[in-house]
Amino acid sequence: MTASAFLWALLLAPLAGGLACLACRTARAVLRATVLGVLTAALAAGICIGMTRASGSIAAARGWLCLDALSAVHLLVMMTVFTTSSLYMHGYFQPEILDGALSLKVARRFSALWFGALAAMTLVLLSNNIGIMWAGLEATTLVTAFLICIHRSSASVEAMWKYLIICSVGVAFAFMGTLLAAAAANGLHLPASEALLWTRLREHAGEFDPVLMKAAFVFLLVGYGTKAGLAPMHSWLPDAHSQAPAPVSAVFSGCMLNAALYCVMRYVPLVEESSGHAGWSLRLLLLFGLASMLTAAAFIVFQHDLKRLLAYSSVEHLGIIAVGLGLGGAGTFAALLHALNHALCKPLSFFAAGRLGQMYGTHDVRTMAGALRAAPVWGKALFGGLLVLIGAAPFAAFLSEFLIVRAAASSGSYWTMGLFLAAAGIVFVAVLQRAITIAWGDPVAKPNVEHADVVDKALVLVSLGALLVLGLWIPGPLWRLLDDAARIVRGAP
């Protein structure tokens, strides 16, 4: 009873927060209310995750809402990103409040959409019904579209339109996949109210029509993969990430892409069970993952716009996660760990890129040369974030990437290992070169003075600290949570 009450609270907290923001009377108050609302939701999420650990999974609304280890991992990722982004938002929008660009009306609209995105993503993660899960993901596209062009310019409107059309069409494909999956389960004659419940489908996955289920997975992978930014369906991603304000880019990259990939993860055990654990769906994931890594590597080499660089890095990292999932076994665990690491460091990099962009008036890497001296806090944050992103030891992403490589080696897939290392190597060199330019290059432009308050400094310190600690030692409860989640994706009982 209490468990279901908390699940409902988690789902409704963002809506309450959105309404509270609409009632605020100044832009600053709106931002403060946003932080408060997100913190409340994060608290509820923390309690729910704790409850899941005690009893395996918790459910509400006659099983239509359900939180198990897999959704708990993604909930953790999402709440981390939303909390840090909301805390960061206050400082980021400060100059715009001062010069009047962020009026009360715009601030209200921004916060309402922000909470809308949070609510939609929470719905994706909590919903046990694969139809509602789809509806939630489609809703994230619609809600976040206008977050991209909160600073109205022709480039941002263009990015918004591409995002809207490509992702809507992509996610529509996922709907076709959902219907095909339901058709594959049609022979079971489940009652209508239970026909699309994931837990019920999981119990009976062995009795599905395997051909239809495979067809469904192709549609689902292409559809949700579009939203997850897997190549070659990633074309919307660099535009949207580069045009959106920094906190929005952070949320896009840190948790929206993961939410889409989470939907794919839900189907992996169903397909594998129905086709006799032949690894068919895993091979597809591997293929898309490697394609994403290689595509991203090719584009990163020639990229000078910092935010586009980070966007392509997201394509690469989602590719890494997909490769980990595709390897199965220990790779699944590593993939989930990597999702968490990515969610910690990509927002940090976007935060720094956003603030440096404000100081320099551009996102061109060459203009930002020597930023470490001009902006001690955000320069360090960016340099550290980039180091983590390319998988430098001893940070956390190195550990998860190492685990994936080891999983590839131990399963004998040397081609995968080779391509993985090649792509990661290219990215390493290309990004490191830019990171060094940004840090110690000869200054070209004269930037504005850096403003970094206590919250900003704490954000940078805590994020980098957490990434360092996670690279050396994973706390026991977190390890067990990730392990349970990996077991759900692998389809073990």
Add this chain to the structure above:
Amino acid sequence: MNTSIDIIMLVLIVTNLLLLGFSQLKSCIRAVACQGIALGVLSLLVHEDGLTVWTVVMSGVVIGLKGVIFPRLLLGALRETDARHEVEPYIGHMASTLAGFAALAASAWLCSRLPAFAGRVTPLVAPVAFFMVFVGLFVIVSRKKAISQILGYLVMENGMYVFGVVILREMPLLVDLAVLLDAFAAVLVMGVAVYHINRAFDHMDVDQLDTLKG
């Protein structure tokens, strides 16, 4: 029963081919509206075991949304933008219609290869559903005007609706409603987006949205 379902399927095929052939955006919007009404009727017909209140309400909602509200929203957006109201396809109307016939043949062939669809309701349903998805995609990629892309998206969505209603029959009501709500929001958001494009660029030709690259 099956004859009337087949009649609906024919209506859907004809509206799709008309959509490909029409040169005025207004006519295209009307063709898609007819399709919406046909879908509403279809959801009444497939329930042969007696109508419940909910099926009637749902069918009313479908007709109201897809047959009346969406077209009105789109016509409104069209009026706001004082661009020329022609479709301006990359591929001519004649070639588009021929491509439509080809897509119909391809989806019939595709469904004959999938044994799981054999013997479901009538043999026309699954091919028509796939056909509509193909046509929707074709319209999205082959037209310049942003409104045409919304229409393409709607046709795609309609195709999936046919598939869902007929192949599954019993979608839980809540899921049905959520999907419809999403479609509604999508049309609304895309309509507003068209308005913003028109304001930022003074046109709504998506082929000219090409500043962001690489």
